[in-house]
Amino acid sequence: MPELPEVQTQVDDLQVLVGKKFLDVRTDSEKIFKMPYKIFVQEIRGLKIKSIKRRAKFLLFFLSKKKILIVHFRMTGHFLIDAEDPYIRATFEFSDGTILHYSDIRKFGCVCLSEVDTYEKKYGFDKLGVEPLEDEFTFDKFKEIIKGHKGTVKPFLLSQKFIAGIGNIYADESAFIAGIHPLAKLDKLPLKKQEALYNAIRESLTRGVENRGTTIGEYVDTKGERGKNQYSLFAYKRKGLPCLKCGTEMQRIVVVQRGTTFCDKCQKMY
DNA sequence: GACAATGTTACAGT
C-alpha cells in the first residue's frame, strides 16, 4: 500500500518532471478525476510544474498560475514514467514529449486540480497531523500530541490528524519495533515506552524510504521497479510465521477493520 | 460469487 515511504519514493522520482508543461491528458476512467474531466483537461493544458511535494499520503504538484494538482493513491495507485502496466487509467503528456501514466488497479485513487491559495482549507490539509520525518517531530512534540489521548495505539497511528502518513504496514511495524501491543492504551504507556514508540515510528518510516517502499501487492516506483522494504518487515503480513525476535507464532487480529499482525509475547499492553 | 484488501469520511455515541 502506498503510505508515506511509498509516496515519498514516487515524489522523489517525479522530480524529473519539474519545469515541464502539460500538453494533454487522456483517460478511460473519468471517475478518478474529482471534477468534470473535460474542465480538468482544459484547465491543466499549458500549465508548468514548479515543484512536486508530499504531504501525508498526498502528492502535491505546484503549477503555474497558482494552480495545484493534488493526487492520492489510496490502495493501488502509482505513477509510471517510460514504463507501462495493464492498469493505466490516465496518461499525461508533456510539451517535450514526456509521458506520465497514472496506474491504479482498484481505481480508488483520485486526482484533482485546485488553487494554491485555497486547497488547504478546501481539502482539509489544515487538519492533518505532523510530518513524522520532519525535524519538528521531536519527542517533546510527540509527548504533547499523545497527552490526554484516551485511545489505543493502532487507531492512533492510523489516524492522519495526529501524525500524518502512517498506514497499515508502518503502524504494525512501529508497534512491533516498540514492543507495544496494538491495542495498548496510549495514556497507560510508561515514559520509556512512549519514547520507544516515537523512535519506532521514525525508524520504520526511515527504513521504508531508504528501501524505496514496501512491495507486497503491487506498489512500484515510477520505473515500475519494486521496493525492497518487504524484506525488512517484522510484523506486517507475517501472521502464522515465527516472530523474528522470539520465535513465537505471530497473531492476527482485526483493529478498526484492518488486519493487524503482532507478537503476543513481545508486544505488551502495559 | 463471496470475500479480502485499506485510506478516508460520514456518522453514531459518549
Place this chain on the structure above:
DNA sequence: CACTGTAACATTGT
C-alpha cells in the same frame, strides 16, 4: 463540543 469508535464506500483479483 471534543473526542473516540464504527460503518460504509470506492473496485477488482482470487
